Amino acid sequence: MKTKKPLPLLTVLVYLFVIAGTLVIAFPLYITFVTAFKTLDESARSFFSLPSGLYLGNFAAVVSDEYFRNYIANSIGVTAGAVGIIAVFIPMVSYAISRNMQRSRYYRFLYIYFILGVFVPFQVFMVPLTQMMTKFGLLSQVGLVLCYVAFGLCEGVFLYVGYLKSIPLEIEEAATIDGCNTVQTFFKIVYPISKPMTATVIILDTLWVWNDFLLPVLMLNRSPKNWTLPLYQYNFKSAHMFRYNLAFAAFLFSIVPMILLYAFLQRYIIEGLTAGAVKT
Known part of the structure; x- marks a missing residue:
């Protein structure tokens, strides 16, 4: 039975670098999306959590400008x-x-x-x-x-x-x-x-x-x-x-x-x- 060879150190470092880069890009997008659908009170309680619902009042306020x-x-x-x-x-x-x-x-x-x-x-x-x-x-x-x-x-x-x-x-x-x-x-x-x-x-x-x-x-x-x-x-x-x-x-x-x-x-x-x- 053949045993799987461990990944080379360079490959592991490349994967870690890609994952870190993905997180750096994805996290600001996540904050933008979830905050846009939160009420002001929800953002005050927890800035990083998901919204309780799709609140569209923020979009209505922007469009009303x-x-x-x-x-x-x-x-x-x-x-x-x-x-x-x-x-x-x-x-x-x-x-x-x-x-x-x-x-x-x-x-x-x-x-x-x-x-x-x-x-x-x-x-x-x-x-x-x-x-x-x-x-x-x-x-x-x-x-x-x-x-x-x-x-x-x-x-x-x-x-x-x-x-x-x-x-x-x-x-x-x-x-x-x-x-x-x-x-x-x-x-x-x-x-x-x-x-x-x-x-x-x-x-x-x-x-x-x-x-x-x-x-x-x-x-x-x-x-x-x-x-x-x-x-x-x-x-x-x-x-x-x-x-x-x-x-x-x-x-x-x-x-x-x-x-x-x-x-x-x-x-x-x-x-x-x-x-x-x-x-x-």
Whole structure:
């Protein structure tokens, strides 16, 4: 009878690390969910226990805020505007770079320039950016969308260029022979083939823009009417106390759509990130 060999120490440590990481992620989600469905008295008695029932008064109080629908509309508008432009503009830029960087120093420099932007912390240019946008009168949702598009270029170009290099050039040559110009070749041939990467960029940037706090607090904090949901949650305070139950209910309105989006579309992220890993 064969005896089972004990797991190697490294394997045990890896499992412990994974379990610890899961708990670190799951515990704040647990607190958010249970607190959102508790009354104030229940939270005062035990902050970590399960609620006695599904109390929906916190959600009703959040929805009754006269500006709440405006906050949701602001978040949807900024996210849809930024991601929509990113989904079209960045593939076009990446296509031009990927097809010309081998024979043009300009495009190689442009690619390296975008890649270097990934390594520059936002805090380095936070103050100059705010001053510039103030001077141009763009401390608004329009200016915020432009900033998201500019910042999305760095990571987006890095992902797209690697993916586009895996697309055989023979497909584009065949389109050229059939009479397609460069624009037609891109939108009729290359862009549809790039669907996995496009879906990946859309999902990643949607999660980023929807949940971002730092840029909105710099550009939209002048008037509550311009707030997005993260700003609304940050400023969700009364004059004398922090209303945890209402705050966590507001958090759920923000995180649940993104959790569902990621749960249903995460396969596109894996497919898009691995599709250009090997050139065929």
